[in-house]
Amino acid sequence: MTDPSTSPLEGETTQRPWFDELDWVSLPVPHASFPAEHAPRLAVLNLNEQRDAKLFYNSVQLAFEDRSPERVASGMGQRIGGWIATAADVSELANYWASMIVQYDKRERAYALRFYDSRSIALLWPLLSDGQRQVLLGPVGTWHTLDACARPCVYQGGVALHAHLQLKETQWEAIRAHEHINRALGLMMLDEQRQPLPRDIEIAVEAAQRYEAYDIEDAADRALFILHALTWHPRFDMHPVVRHAMRAIGPDTFYSEALSVLSDSDISAIRQSSL
Structure with a gap:
């Protein structure tokens, strides 16, 4: 999963020539104010293929490079959101996660929940209940990414009790911070x-x-x-x-x-x- 709103992976052409060859699926975020070009994207990797295995390795390098103090302090996001293990079709996951991005508080104000940014999900995850975590993950079995301290971590959910996140006001207060x-x-x-x-x-x-x-x-x-x-x-x-x-x-x-x-x-x- 990648976030093209920061800088494009396709620009990495000298050392990483294969990103632009992938078939990317953008998340169709259901809100007119969310720029389509800023929507996170998914691509399928087959690690049994040499090209995809190399691309996976390069994406891990990029994820760590994006945690450089200079890049983070400049306000740039994380281009690599993580690596997903799921039995779902990529389009199914894209549609599901697109429905999770725009959330509304009790006053019906719309917020873009940037869970696809590894630094954002690192702060969001501890706030969520087991049920909310599974709602957020949906068809995802395992999500590998970096935590707030740039260490490899894994997100896995429990049993979803509801179809929506149903964030509480105390959670919204924390998210806004x-x-x-x-x-x-x-x-x-x-x-x-x-x-x-x-x-x-x-x-x-x-x-x-x-x-x-x-x-x-x-x-x-x-x-x-x-x-x-x-x-x-x-x-x-x-x-x-x-x-x-x-x-x-x-x-x-x-x-x-x-x-x-x-x-x-x-x-x-x-x-x-x-x-």
Whole structure:
């Protein structure tokens, strides 16, 4: 499975000449506002054939290359969504997964659930119940991909109890924070030139549950708040100097501006504190 909305695999012609020879099946996403050219795509690989085995190897290389700190921090998605084992026909799977992409919350607002992006599904999967996981997977038996820390992982479902995901409001709240979490993790990766650790993911998710308490509404500020939890201290917002600075947050003062008053010595004290 691939995501062509980032950069095309067919552009990899020098070292990977076979991607454009595959018969791709695009997911027919049922929403007029979703660009057809951005729809994820599926292709069948027969690993008993030399060409397809080589292509599989090259796709694994691409998946790891796309986790480079520079690419992730630039906001580019993951071109390789993973490798699927299923008894279903590729068109059947494409139609089923297309029906999963556009989800509606209780206020009937439409959201594109980017589960086909490996960094997105890594945050979404822990939120889902066993039944929801199977609903999402549908006819998929096993889904191999990379987790949030760029480690190989496998997604498998249980027994589907419903025909729809039926996401709860608490799940929607967490899902809406995922873009800010992944943005912050990307910035941390670039700054520290490394992949995130499981504890980094935990810190980021926990921080995303707190920024609303401080009336932080701007998307960039929300990512910055999470980044501070990752690079300063997991509970940095409990430090007296931070709490004092955040009192300035208001309609005319963003979070980033409010915290710009902190000095290097302030930040050092925050990092060394035992909050």
